[in-house]
Structure formats: structure tokens, C-alpha cells
Amino acid sequence: MAAEPVLVMQDICKSFPGVTALKDAQLRLFPGEVHAVMGQNGAGKSTLIKVLTGVETPDSGEILLNGRAIQPESVDAAQKLGISTVFQEVNLCPNLSVAENIFIGRFPMRGLAIDWKTIEREAQAALAALNIHVDVTRTLSEFPVAIQQMVAIARALSTEAQVLILDEPTSSLDEDEVERLFDALRELKRKNIAILFVTHFLDQTYAISDRITVLRNGEFVGEYPASELSRLELINAMVGREIDEAGYAAQDGESTSPHAERPFVSVQGLGASGRIHPIDLDIYRGQVLGLGGLLGSGRTETARLLFGIDRAESGTIAIDGAPVRLNSPRKAVRQGIAFCPEDRxxxxxxxxxxxxxxxxxxxxxxxxxxxxxxxxxxxxxxxxxxxxxxxxxxxxxxxxxxxxxxxxxxxxxxxxxxxxPKMLILDEPTRGIDIAAKLEIMDLVKAQCRKGLAILFISSEMSEVLRVSDRIAVLRDRRKVGEIDGKAADEQSVFRMIAGAEA
Amino acid sequence: MNLAGTINTRTLPLLVTSALFALLFGFGSVSYDNFFSVQVFLNLLIDNAFVTVVAIGMTFVILTGGIDLSVGSIVALTTMVTAALVEQHHWSIWAVVPLVLTMGALFGLLMGSLIHYFRMQPFIVTLGGMFLARGLCYVISIDSIAITDPTYAAVSEYRIAFGEEAFLSVSAIIALLTLALAIFLAQYTRFGRTVYAIGGNERSALLMGLPVGRTKMLVYTLSGFCSALGGVLVTFYMLSGYGLHALGLEMDAIAAAVIGGTLLTGGVGYVAGSLVGVMILGVIQSLIAFDGSLSSWWTRIAIGVLLCSFCLMQRLLERGGTNLGFLFSYWKKPEEQADAVK
Amino acid sequence: MKATLLKLTRSHLFWPCVTLVLLCLVNVHFNPGFFNIEIKDGHLYGSVIDILNRAAPLMLIAMGMTLVIATRGIDISVGATVAIAGAVAASLIGGSLVIKEGVQTYVSNTPMPLAFAAALFVALLCGLWNGLLVAGAGMQPIVATLILMVAGRGVAQLITEGQIVTVYYEPFFFIGNGFIFGIPVSLYIVAAVLGVLLLLTQRTALGLFIESVGINPVASRFSGISARALVFWVYAFCSVTAGIAALIITSNVKSADANNAGLLLELDAILAVALGGTSLAGGRFYLIGTLVGALIIQTLTYAIYSLGVPPEINMVVKAIVVFGVCIIQSPALRDLLLKHALRSGGPA
Structure with missing residues (x-):
């Protein structure tokens, strides 16, 4: 591997009013490598990318491209320097043709008119370089998201990019589509392009990355060759040890909840493609069921299906043993279900x-x-x-x-x-809330639970899940991988489960 | 995959429209004597030249996802200014026409700037423009001003013959030229493609580094220009300026664009489709005129019915089905609709 | 004292009322007898009464429009609905000459209550149609109501058979021109509709739901509100207010003109709502503010009349008002002012 990094970010600091988003963050990108940036919510991944692509200006620190300091001021400017970005949602125009999406904004002209022939030829070539062979005169919306993603990459590359940033490109792809995208990425590696890959899927990280940088709470934790970092080590690096261990001490014996014989809500094989693989869950009165898993593991998706926001494609829901169809929040509310959404x-x-x-x-x-x-x-x-x-x-x-x-x-x-309500779904109830309020809210949750409320608790902070949950259903990559007893479990046992077979 | 299905989605409205035009024209030819002739067809062009020009400008606006309600009023204002300058101040037609065209463009630019800089809804801004332009007509005069200028009359009456019995007016030629230019603008220039991109996804267009703000302002400028040009054609057609000219023309122009296959949410449609839309409106009027027993108000109803069917068709194509049980089953999410399409 | 004043200026009614008072002052300046009210034949007469009476149809429609706009919608078909409902009422009542006990009188073709019911029912149908397109088919409100706006006048002409239908039946004139206890009948109707609306929006959860849906449709749906049904009925109601307005207008001019009845009324109604402080982006709505807005428009018209300017020029003034109100409401201007204030205020 070439020893010289093409891009170096040194000691990047960035703070917003009241929050330090990045503190002395480091990043090195090597040509011909896929570099994954991993971290929990609020770890600073997105801020790092925004700094790199010129959306945000860093407070201090420098960015070196081929050894020269750069200060991109906009996405456009970054692109002109050779740093191209493909965002999570495909930022193309669905109504235009594939070729046009690749070239709009820099059409080759012939006289006064756009030279469509050249565009089509070059678009075809650009996609062929990614191993994609489609009719480029067709409208973008005719193609599945994976191809659209690839078109976005082709567009990003058509300006002689040295660095390609992929910001969670796989979040809406199914497995085959991901495979296709990875094929294209491997093609790009061969062309010596440095790729920065942001994802929250562990399997994908290991499938494609050569190097992993971990951020936590805006700070640089470490840079590791992917082959030398086990999944468990990675998860530990991402999550870190909680500073206020004392405040989050394990549950006291008093809160041991009576185990009702019959679950209040019993979910069998509930699933929807692109959201969550069929999942079984039992939620009892007077108990907290935690959904453990990393960001994007399908926690929110499960909650949305249960509350009737998204429609399930398979599976059944039974409330107190009687099957129900929850196809709107209104119906869920009538059944005594309540939902505090993630995005307040x-x-x-x-x-x-x-x-x-x-x-x-x-x-x-x-x-x-x-x-x-x-x-x-x-x-x-x-x-x-x-x-x-x-x-x-x-x-x-x-x-x-x-x-x-x-x-x-x-x-x-x-x-x-x-x-x-009879059941309360809490999706990230403590997101963006100061520590005192956090503890208050958690206590409220426990108090309600003691009164006989069934609770489904979702949080990115594993210590929080452990603290309140009687049982924890563990999710990985949109699949339930197991269920463990909340009192017996510690963070390590959950992480081992998330890390799966290889740990 | 729904490849075949989506290809249809783009072109289906235009195909339906063209077929409908052929059907209506065929129906007229079968039902009424003298209907089937080249001249009846050409008369559609002649009588609707100004509508065509206005609808072209409107199509660009709708393609960006906007709307322009001021077009009818700008047409009226143009006729008024033209008539006043030619008749009362004895200006030459060659000075007046460029002046009113510039005026229309500036009027559009003004509205476009308000929409862009103040992030105001196009609907409300152009509504204001509609009031303003109509009101300004009456500032000039409350009554109709006849144009008696000989040059004007000459242009108005000039006919270009095609063969033995067929002819076109100057206005129709101007409308066709405008159409050709507009097609070029839409398909072969950066401006045109940016218009489509904005209609497809404005945020993406911005992120792709396209000049979104400038293009939006230019689109209203173009619409204002087309309206002014339409106004000039009206003066040729009516030989008068009047504050009540082109009342409700904005609705005809919108209807023509929609019937011609332009999606009201923007991004999809063809300028040429709007010509077909205008011709359909025209042929309906001709049919009703030929029939003699039907009253003219049937035109409005027919346009309304067509507009409704095309809007519904657009919705159906967009989301693959509609659910009328909502009154009892309540809300349905757009995402669910999207899933249903798959 | 200062605090009260500050509170007063913060009230949503403050600016509309200030505008109205200023307009009235303009009127007084040109017509010192503007506020004079005299009693003739037991009826109140005067400019103010005249303005109130003439503003009645606009006030009614603007109230319906307020609710529609509060749900993030718009209804541009109210003018056409007025034409249709007016045509139905006029055609059904009409009036034929008969000789009763040796005296010539006009009698109604259809019993008047039945004719009223029919007109209002037809208006309701218009509203149900709009509601179906917006809430059912999911069309953009402006497009959905555009359809009825285009076709509506044609339908109205179909009903009137292209004629201006003149009504001869005397009792019908009462609602547009009559007085009860010296006050125009139309104002009682406005008061009644306002009363019903205030009752519905403040004594039931309707107002809360409408605002909630207008502010955050997603959160409302997640809370279990059936937003679609709500929107549907709001459009239906808006058209019914247009139907009531149509009765007053038809009665007032004693005829139904399919082409010109309620022409551009939708625009005045939208303007009245905006002037009354309700944001065109939906959310919080102010019924009383809307009424003040309608009065501003009517007073403005009156002022222009009394200035001796041709009434058509009114449009120019309205256009400037539209632009002014929208610019004041626009978030861009607020940002600009905020930035300016921050800069001049220094780092606080």
C-alpha cells in the first residue's frame, strides 16, 4: 500500500453554540483504500464530513490535500479540488435521464446547443467504469436506488476526483444492491481513488474497508487497519466506557418486575423489506423491553411498525392474545399504545x-x-x-x-x-438532553413501568438500555440476533452479541 | 421493476392528449360538414396563437414547480399600453412592440425576484401581479381603445398562403416560431435543463451547483415576456386595447399545459405538449361553435372536466392508486403509497 | 402601562385594527360625515353601516377560507361556488306574476326555504368535491380547487341557461337588503356564522386539531388525529360559507349573473385572511382578525370611491397590499431584520 496519504485532516476542532462537535479530530485517507469512519450518534462523523466538504468551516486544524493546505468553502469548491461527495439520500433529479444527471451543471456544448451525443457516450463510459451497463437515456427514477446511488458516484467521479466521500450510501439498499455498490467501490480502489465510507453497518464495514477510524463524542479514538480490529474491539472503541458509571449503576433489586403470564403485545415475524427483517418480540406489562443495537440496526423501524406508521409486509401483532391490525397510529393509540418518536x-x-x-x-x-x-x-x-x-x-x-x-x-x-396507555414506545427519549434531565426521564420511565405499563425502550446508549431494561432484544443490521436478561447482562455481553459470530 | 410502466408515465399524458385531439377533430369531421379541412385546422392555430404563446411561458413556470397567475393580466396590460401609445401618442409599432415586450419581461422579473429573495409562494406573488397589471390597465383607461393605425391593421390582416385555400396569419407564424425557440430552450440549453432539474428536486439542483435562484427568476421573466408577446398578438387579433381582454387566460394556459402532459408538481412535461393542449381547447370551442345548439359555457365545463381527468391521471401515475376509504380508515402515508407502486 | 402597551402591540389584532383605524381616518378626512349614522324609516343609515353590509359576503367566505388556510390549504373556487349557488337560488325562486285578490304580486317558483336549502346543498357538494380531491386524491389544494374554479362558472351558466336570472319575489330581497331592529340582516347572518364557528373552534377540539394539523401534520397524525377527514370537512365548510354569501349577494343585486357573481372574491378572501394575521403557511388562525381584514378591504374600496378615483384602480392598491403583507410575513425579511438588529445591537 502506498505510504503517502492523499488527504490528511489534522487536529480539527469545531464547536457549535453549546456543543463541541469535534475536538482534535484526525483523519488520513490513502489512495486505493476504503476508509471507514465509525462512531455512535453525536460522535462527530457528520461534522467531520461537513468540514471536509466545505459545508462547515473548522475552528482550528488543517486539511492537507497532497501535502498542500486547503480550505474548501462549499461543496462545489471541494469538488473542484478533487473531493467529491455522495450523500445519504441520492441528491439527483429523478425526472432527468441518467446521462443528464451525471453531466448537468457542466454540459459540453456544441455551438449554442447541448451536445447530447457526447454526453450519452461519456455517461455510458463513466458507468461502465463502475461495472454498470444501463441505457443512460432513460429517466433516473426508472432505476432502483442502488443504480441511482451508482449514478451519483459516477457524477462525483466525473470531475477527476481523488477523494470520494460516501455518506451512509447503503442505508436504503438491500443486500444485493449493497453487493453491487461494493463491486463498484472495488473497481474504484483499483483506480487508486481514496474512498471515505461512512456507515453504521458493521458487516459492511468489514466487507469493504481497509482502514477504520473511530470517533467518540467528537474526539479521535484511533485509526486501525480493519484486519487487525475485532468487532468487539471496534464496538468498545465506539461506545467507550461511560464516565458516570456511578449514576448509571445497575438496577436495584426492588425494581424486579412481576412477570405476567401473557405478554401484552406479542409480535410474530413482523417485517417489511428495506426496514426490518421479520422479528419476534413479546412485551409484558410492568416490564421494560430494551431494543439494543447500534444506530441503523432497525430499532426505530421496529417501533414504527408497531405503532402503525409504516405498514408491515409480514407477521402478526397480538394484543392480550387477540390479533390486531395496526395500520395507522390512530388504531395503535386506540389499542393503548403510545409512541414518543426519535425526532422530537x-x-x-x-x-x-x-x-x-x-x-x-x-x-x-x-x-x-x-x-x-x-x-x-x-x-x-x-x-x-x-x-x-x-x-x-x-x-x-x-x-x-x-x-x-x-x-x-x-x-x-x-x-x-x-x-x-398500556404500552409506551420510547425512541431515543434522552437524545440531546442534559444529564440531569436524562436521569429524571429514566426514573419517570421506571416509575411508570412499576405501575404496570409495558415499555419498549430504544436508546443508542447501551448503559441506559441496560439500566432500565428487564429484557433486551439485540438487533444487528436490521435483524434480531438474540434476547438477553437485562439484569444478568452487561455491556460486554450485549456487544458480543452485536458483534456476532466473529467476536 | 417497472421499467415499462414508468416510460409510459412520462409520455402517456402526451400520447393521450394527441389521441384525444385526433379523436375530437375526427368526431368534428364526421359530425359536421366543412369541418374536415386544412383551414379549420389552421384556424385553430390562428385563433389560439396568443394562448399558445402564453401557455409556453406558463409551461416553463410549471416545470419548475411554480405557477404564474398574472399572465392574463399582463396580456391585458400589454394591449392597453400598446393601444394607448399607438393611438394616443402615435408611436410607431416598431418602437412600441419592443417596449411592451421589455415591460412584460421586467414585470416577470419583479415577481421572480420577490419569489426568490423573499421566499414567497409563487401563487400569492403572481396573484398580486395579476391585480397590479389589471389595475394598471384601468389607470390608463377604463374603456376599450380601438387601434386604427394602418400598419397595425396591415399586419393584422396579412395572410401567408399555403397552396390554394389554406393560409396562416402573422400571429400564428409568430406562435410557431416561439414554440420552436421554446423547444430548443427547453431541450438544448443549460437554462432549460436547469428548469427541469429544479422541478425534479430543487434541493438536489442546489447541491449539484446549479444556478437555482437565477433560473427561477428567469423563468418568471420568460413567462412575463411570453405574456407580453401574447398581448401583442391579441392586439393584432382584436385591434384594440382593453382592461377586460384575456380575462381568465391564466386558467386556460394552466389547463393547456396540464392537458399537454406537464406535471403540476414540476419537472415533467414537454413544451410541445402545451401546443396540443391549446389545440384541444381550441377544437372543443370549434366543435361547440359548429354544433350551434350547444351554448358556449359548455367550453368551460369541458375544460374543467379535462383538467380534472388529467390531474387525476397524474396522481394515479404518481402513486399508483388512490384510496377513497380514508374518511373512515384515516390517513395514509405517502411512503405507503410509494410502496404500493413497487 | 408600558407593559400593557407592549402586550397590546403583540396581540394579533393590533396591526389589523391599526390599519382599519387609519383607513377610517382617511375616510373621515375626505368625508367628514363618515361616522355619521342616522335613523331613517327605523333603519340605521350611514357609511359605516354601508361598509359593514357590503363586507358581509366577504366576511363569510373569508371565515371559511381562514380554516382552509389554517390547514395549509387554499380554496380558489369560492367565487365559482358563489356563482353556482347564486344561480341555483335565483333559478328556483325566480318569481312569476300572479294576480291575488285583484293585486299583482310575484310568487316564488319554489318555496323559498327549499330554494335556500338547495343552494346551500349544491355549495356543500362543491366543497365535498374539493375535499375529495385534496384529502382523498392528495392533489395540491391550489390545483384541486382550480378545477372547480374553471368549470364552476360554466356549470353556473348551465343552470341560468346563459342568462342573467332576475328575481322578482319580494321576500327574497330581505336577506340582502332588509333590516331587523334597524341593523342589516346580512350582519345577523355573519354574526350567526361567526358564533357557530367560535363555538366549534373554542368549545370543541376542532380549533385545536386544525391548528395542530396546520403546524405539524406528522406529529398530529402520530398523536392520533385523523388529519384527512379534518381537511375534507374544512373544504366542505368553506364552500358552505360561499353558499351563504351567494344568497346574500343574489338577494342584494336581485339577480344571479353566472359570469360576474363573486368574481375575484377568492382573492379578496385570501387577502382578508392574510390581513387578519393568519399565516398563509397554515397553523394558528384568527377568525376575528379575518373579519377585520375583510372590513379593511371594504373600507379601502369605500375610500377609493370617495376619493373619486375609478373603482377599478382599487386593484392596484390591493396588489400593493398583497405584496406588502406577504413581504412582512416572509421569513426572509424577518431573518434580514434579525441580522440587522444583531449587527447594530452588537454582541449581546
């Missing part, structure tokens, strides 16, 4: 409405339009929850959008508790 801002809060209105929203939706809760009852309810959950606000009439993340989350929790 776009899926949870109704920003311009007051805290009071947000809290009663789900209850009111279940009561219907005409059985309107009297204002007095609403206020009493809101005030009660504000007190009970410790939502910090001067009064219940403040728009919820003006609250801090933790308080918004508590208000959403209140929205669902108000409906007196």
Missing part, C-alpha cells in the same frame, strides 16, 4: 401550540372533536403533569417550541401518559 421536532411537538395543548393533544384526539376537555380540566391536567414530571416552564401557556429539549421530551411523555 418534526414528529413529536407541535411547536406553535402551548404546552397545555400539546399535553392534551393525544387524549383529545382519542376522545374526538366533540368531547372537548373543558379548559379548566386541560389546565389542571397540564399543571399536574408539569409538576409531576418537573417540566421547567413559567406556565402551561408557553409555546412548546420555546422549551429546552429535555422539557419538550417530558411534555411529550405527558401527552402520552395523559392517555393512560
Amino acid at each position: 421536532k418534526t414528529e413529536g411537538i407541535v411547536a406553535d401550540l402551548s404546552i397545555r395543548e400539546n399535553i392534551i393533544l393525544a387524549l383529545q384526539a382519542r376522545r374526538g372533536i366533540f368531547r372537548y376537555l373543558p379548559r379548566r380540566v386541560q389546565s389542571a391536567m397540564a399543571d399536574q403533569f408539569i409538576k409531576q414530571l418537573g417540566i421547567r416552564t413559567p406556565d402551561a401557556e408557553k409555546p412548546i417550541g420555546q422549551l429546552s429539549g429535555g422539557n419538550q421530551q417530558k411534555a411529550l411523555l405527558a401527552r402520552w401518559l395523559a392517555t393512560e
Whole structure:
């Protein structure tokens, strides 16, 4: 392997108001190598890429391309320097032809007119270089996402790129499609292009990468040759040891929950292609079932199927033993299921409405339009929850959008508790919330559980999952790989399970 | 894979439209004497020259995913300014025409700038433009101004003969030339392809480094220009300027574009399709005129029905089915619809 | 004191009311008797009453439009709906000359309540159609309602058979021109519709759901609100308000003109909603603000009349108002001002 890196990022620091996104991050890309950047949510992967592609300017540190310092100021500028990026969602125009998507913005002209002949010929050649042979005059939307992804790569490469950045290109591909993409990447390796590959799939990381850099909490953990890093070591490097071990001490004996004979929700073979492979889950009253797994392992997808947001293609759901069809959130709510979504801002809060209105929203939706809760009852309810959950606000009439993340989350929790649900799905309830609020929310969850609520708990922080869960279903790459007892398990045992056979 | 299916999605509306035109024209030829002649066909072009030109501009706007409600008013304003300058100030036609064309383009540019810089909805901005242009007509005069200028009359009456009995007017020739230029613009220039790209996915277009803002402004400028040109053709056709000219023309232009296969969500469609759309509107009018027993208001209803069917067809092609049980089964997600297509 | 003033300026009604007061002052300037109200034949007469009476149809439609816009929609077919409903009412009532007890009187072709019901039912059908296209077929609201806007006037002409249908039946004129206790009947209708709406939006969860769907449709759906049904019925309701307005308009001019009844009314209604402080992007809505908005438009028209300017020029003024309101509402301007404020305020 050539010893000289084509691109070096040194001591990159970047902070946003209130957050340090990157602290002395390092990255070296070698020609003809696929380099994977791994890390949990908030590890700084996306910020690193944004710095590299000119979307963000670093506070300090330098980027060297072929030994020369560069400061790209936009995606365009980075591309002109030879750093091309393919983003997670295919950023092409579905209505244009394949050839056009590769060349738009830099059409070869013949006189006043676009030279379509040359474009088609060169597009065909560019795709052939990636081992793709399709009719380039066809519209992009006619092709599956994998081909579209490849077209995006061809576009990225058509400007003499030395460095190709792939930001989670496989997140919407199925296995065959991933294989096709990897074939193309291997082709590119042979052409001595340096590839930066960001993914959250472990198998794929090992299938294609030569080198792995791990980031954690914005800091550089290490750079390893892929062949010398075991899966377990990788997971440990990504997750690290929790600093506040004491605060997250294992559960006390008192919270041992009574095991009901029959699960409240029993899921058999629930699946949808491109989301989650068929999965079995049993969720009991008075118990917390944790969904363990890395980002993108299918946790949120499972929750969405259970709440009727996405439609399952296979499998059955039974509630208290009776089969039900959950094809809309409304039906799920009627069955006593509640869901705090991962993305609070776009899926949870109704920003311009007051805290009071947000809290009663789900209850009111279940009561219907005409059985309107009297204002007095609403206020009493809101005030009660504000007190009970410790939502910090001067009064219940403040728009919820003006609250801090933790308080918004508590208000959403209140929205669902108000409906007196039988099961609560919590998807990353502590994301972006300060540590004190985190602990408060976790305690609330446990308290509700003790009252007999069934809880499905999703979190990227394994220590959190371990702390609250009675049982943990472990997911890897959109598949359930096992289930372990929450009290007996420690992080290592879960990680071993995630790492799978090779660990 | 749905390769065959999606190819149809692009061209199907245009095919349906062309077939429909042939059908309607054929129906007319069978039902009425004298309908089947080259001149009846050419008259469609002559009578609808200004609609064609306006619809071309509208097509570009719709291709970017926008809409322009001001076109009818700009046509009226153009006729008014032209008539006032020619009749009351005795300007030469050669000075007036370039002036009003520039004026229309500037008017469009103004609206485009508001849409781009203030991120305002095209609908509301062009609505304002519609009010403004109509209002300005009445500032000039509340009454109709007849154009009696001899040059104007000469241009208006000039006919270009094709063979023994067929002829075209200057307006029709201008409309066809505009169409040819527009097709070139749409298919063979960077501007045209950027228009399509914006309609396909504006965010992607931005990330691909295309001049999105500039193109959006230019599209409204183009539409304003086409409206002004349409206005000039109206003065040839009517030989007058009037604030009530081209009332509701924006709806005809939108209908023509949609019937011609342009997707209202942008990104898909052909400029040539809009000509077919205009011709369909024209042939419906001719049929009703030939029939004699049907009243003219049937035209509006027919246009509405066509517009509705084409919009529904677009929706069906887009998502492969519709669910009317929603009133009881409630919401259905777009993603689910997309899955259904697969 | 200062705090109260600040609170006052923050109220969504503040700017609409200030605008209205300014317009009234302009009117007083040109017509010192603007605020005079006299009693003639037991009825109230005066410019203010006249403005209120003339604004009634617009106020009604704008209220329906407010709800539609609050759900992130728009309905540009209300003008056509007015034409259709007006045509139905006028055709059904009409009036034929009969001699009753030696006196010539006009009688209604169809019993008037039945004619009213029919007109409102037809308006409802228009709304159901729009709702079906928007909520059912998932069309963009502007496109869906465009269809009825194009075809609606044709349908109206079909009903009137291309004629302007004149109504001769006296009792019908009452709703557009009559007075109860000295106050125009139309205002009672506006008050009734407003009352029903306020009741529905404040005493039931309707208002909450509409705002919730308008602000964040996804979160609303995840909370179990049936957004599609809601949107469907909101369009239906909007058309019914257009139907009621049609009755008043037809009664007022004693005829139904399929071509010109309610022409450009949709634009005035949208303008009234925007002037009243409801964002065209949906969400929080203000019914009272909308009424003030409608009054602003009517007062503006009145002012232009009294200035002696041709009424058609009104359009230019309206256009400038549209641009002004939209620019003020636009997030881009807010960002710009914010940036400016930050710069001049220094690092805070």
C-alpha cells in the first residue's frame, strides 16, 4: 500500500453554540483504500464530513490535500479540488435521464446547443467504469436506488476526483444492491481513488474497508487497519466506557418486575423489506423491553411498525392474545399504545401550540372533536403533569417550541401518559438532553413501568438500555440476533452479541 | 421493476392528449360538414396563437414547480399600453412592440425576484401581479381603445398562403416560431435543463451547483415576456386595447399545459405538449361553435372536466392508486403509497 | 402601562385594527360625515353601516377560507361556488306574476326555504368535491380547487341557461337588503356564522386539531388525529360559507349573473385572511382578525370611491397590499431584520 496519504485532516476542532462537535479530530485517507469512519450518534462523523466538504468551516486544524493546505468553502469548491461527495439520500433529479444527471451543471456544448451525443457516450463510459451497463437515456427514477446511488458516484467521479466521500450510501439498499455498490467501490480502489465510507453497518464495514477510524463524542479514538480490529474491539472503541458509571449503576433489586403470564403485545415475524427483517418480540406489562443495537440496526423501524406508521409486509401483532391490525397510529393509540418518536421536532411537538395543548393533544384526539376537555380540566391536567414530571416552564401557556429539549421530551411523555396507555414506545427519549434531565426521564420511565405499563425502550446508549431494561432484544443490521436478561447482562455481553459470530 | 410502466408515465399524458385531439377533430369531421379541412385546422392555430404563446411561458413556470397567475393580466396590460401609445401618442409599432415586450419581461422579473429573495409562494406573488397589471390597465383607461393605425391593421390582416385555400396569419407564424425557440430552450440549453432539474428536486439542483435562484427568476421573466408577446398578438387579433381582454387566460394556459402532459408538481412535461393542449381547447370551442345548439359555457365545463381527468391521471401515475376509504380508515402515508407502486 | 402597551402591540389584532383605524381616518378626512349614522324609516343609515353590509359576503367566505388556510390549504373556487349557488337560488325562486285578490304580486317558483336549502346543498357538494380531491386524491389544494374554479362558472351558466336570472319575489330581497331592529340582516347572518364557528373552534377540539394539523401534520397524525377527514370537512365548510354569501349577494343585486357573481372574491378572501394575521403557511388562525381584514378591504374600496378615483384602480392598491403583507410575513425579511438588529445591537 502506498505510504503517502492523499488527504490528511489534522487536529480539527469545531464547536457549535453549546456543543463541541469535534475536538482534535484526525483523519488520513490513502489512495486505493476504503476508509471507514465509525462512531455512535453525536460522535462527530457528520461534522467531520461537513468540514471536509466545505459545508462547515473548522475552528482550528488543517486539511492537507497532497501535502498542500486547503480550505474548501462549499461543496462545489471541494469538488473542484478533487473531493467529491455522495450523500445519504441520492441528491439527483429523478425526472432527468441518467446521462443528464451525471453531466448537468457542466454540459459540453456544441455551438449554442447541448451536445447530447457526447454526453450519452461519456455517461455510458463513466458507468461502465463502475461495472454498470444501463441505457443512460432513460429517466433516473426508472432505476432502483442502488443504480441511482451508482449514478451519483459516477457524477462525483466525473470531475477527476481523488477523494470520494460516501455518506451512509447503503442505508436504503438491500443486500444485493449493497453487493453491487461494493463491486463498484472495488473497481474504484483499483483506480487508486481514496474512498471515505461512512456507515453504521458493521458487516459492511468489514466487507469493504481497509482502514477504520473511530470517533467518540467528537474526539479521535484511533485509526486501525480493519484486519487487525475485532468487532468487539471496534464496538468498545465506539461506545467507550461511560464516565458516570456511578449514576448509571445497575438496577436495584426492588425494581424486579412481576412477570405476567401473557405478554401484552406479542409480535410474530413482523417485517417489511428495506426496514426490518421479520422479528419476534413479546412485551409484558410492568416490564421494560430494551431494543439494543447500534444506530441503523432497525430499532426505530421496529417501533414504527408497531405503532402503525409504516405498514408491515409480514407477521402478526397480538394484543392480550387477540390479533390486531395496526395500520395507522390512530388504531395503535386506540389499542393503548403510545409512541414518543426519535425526532422530537418534526414528529413529536407541535411547536406553535402551548404546552397545555400539546399535553392534551393525544387524549383529545382519542376522545374526538366533540368531547372537548373543558379548559379548566386541560389546565389542571397540564399543571399536574408539569409538576409531576418537573417540566421547567413559567406556565402551561408557553409555546412548546420555546422549551429546552429535555422539557419538550417530558411534555411529550405527558401527552402520552395523559392517555393512560398500556404500552409506551420510547425512541431515543434522552437524545440531546442534559444529564440531569436524562436521569429524571429514566426514573419517570421506571416509575411508570412499576405501575404496570409495558415499555419498549430504544436508546443508542447501551448503559441506559441496560439500566432500565428487564429484557433486551439485540438487533444487528436490521435483524434480531438474540434476547438477553437485562439484569444478568452487561455491556460486554450485549456487544458480543452485536458483534456476532466473529467476536 | 417497472421499467415499462414508468416510460409510459412520462409520455402517456402526451400520447393521450394527441389521441384525444385526433379523436375530437375526427368526431368534428364526421359530425359536421366543412369541418374536415386544412383551414379549420389552421384556424385553430390562428385563433389560439396568443394562448399558445402564453401557455409556453406558463409551461416553463410549471416545470419548475411554480405557477404564474398574472399572465392574463399582463396580456391585458400589454394591449392597453400598446393601444394607448399607438393611438394616443402615435408611436410607431416598431418602437412600441419592443417596449411592451421589455415591460412584460421586467414585470416577470419583479415577481421572480420577490419569489426568490423573499421566499414567497409563487401563487400569492403572481396573484398580486395579476391585480397590479389589471389595475394598471384601468389607470390608463377604463374603456376599450380601438387601434386604427394602418400598419397595425396591415399586419393584422396579412395572410401567408399555403397552396390554394389554406393560409396562416402573422400571429400564428409568430406562435410557431416561439414554440420552436421554446423547444430548443427547453431541450438544448443549460437554462432549460436547469428548469427541469429544479422541478425534479430543487434541493438536489442546489447541491449539484446549479444556478437555482437565477433560473427561477428567469423563468418568471420568460413567462412575463411570453405574456407580453401574447398581448401583442391579441392586439393584432382584436385591434384594440382593453382592461377586460384575456380575462381568465391564466386558467386556460394552466389547463393547456396540464392537458399537454406537464406535471403540476414540476419537472415533467414537454413544451410541445402545451401546443396540443391549446389545440384541444381550441377544437372543443370549434366543435361547440359548429354544433350551434350547444351554448358556449359548455367550453368551460369541458375544460374543467379535462383538467380534472388529467390531474387525476397524474396522481394515479404518481402513486399508483388512490384510496377513497380514508374518511373512515384515516390517513395514509405517502411512503405507503410509494410502496404500493413497487 | 408600558407593559400593557407592549402586550397590546403583540396581540394579533393590533396591526389589523391599526390599519382599519387609519383607513377610517382617511375616510373621515375626505368625508367628514363618515361616522355619521342616522335613523331613517327605523333603519340605521350611514357609511359605516354601508361598509359593514357590503363586507358581509366577504366576511363569510373569508371565515371559511381562514380554516382552509389554517390547514395549509387554499380554496380558489369560492367565487365559482358563489356563482353556482347564486344561480341555483335565483333559478328556483325566480318569481312569476300572479294576480291575488285583484293585486299583482310575484310568487316564488319554489318555496323559498327549499330554494335556500338547495343552494346551500349544491355549495356543500362543491366543497365535498374539493375535499375529495385534496384529502382523498392528495392533489395540491391550489390545483384541486382550480378545477372547480374553471368549470364552476360554466356549470353556473348551465343552470341560468346563459342568462342573467332576475328575481322578482319580494321576500327574497330581505336577506340582502332588509333590516331587523334597524341593523342589516346580512350582519345577523355573519354574526350567526361567526358564533357557530367560535363555538366549534373554542368549545370543541376542532380549533385545536386544525391548528395542530396546520403546524405539524406528522406529529398530529402520530398523536392520533385523523388529519384527512379534518381537511375534507374544512373544504366542505368553506364552500358552505360561499353558499351563504351567494344568497346574500343574489338577494342584494336581485339577480344571479353566472359570469360576474363573486368574481375575484377568492382573492379578496385570501387577502382578508392574510390581513387578519393568519399565516398563509397554515397553523394558528384568527377568525376575528379575518373579519377585520375583510372590513379593511371594504373600507379601502369605500375610500377609493370617495376619493373619486375609478373603482377599478382599487386593484392596484390591493396588489400593493398583497405584496406588502406577504413581504412582512416572509421569513426572509424577518431573518434580514434579525441580522440587522444583531449587527447594530452588537454582541449581546
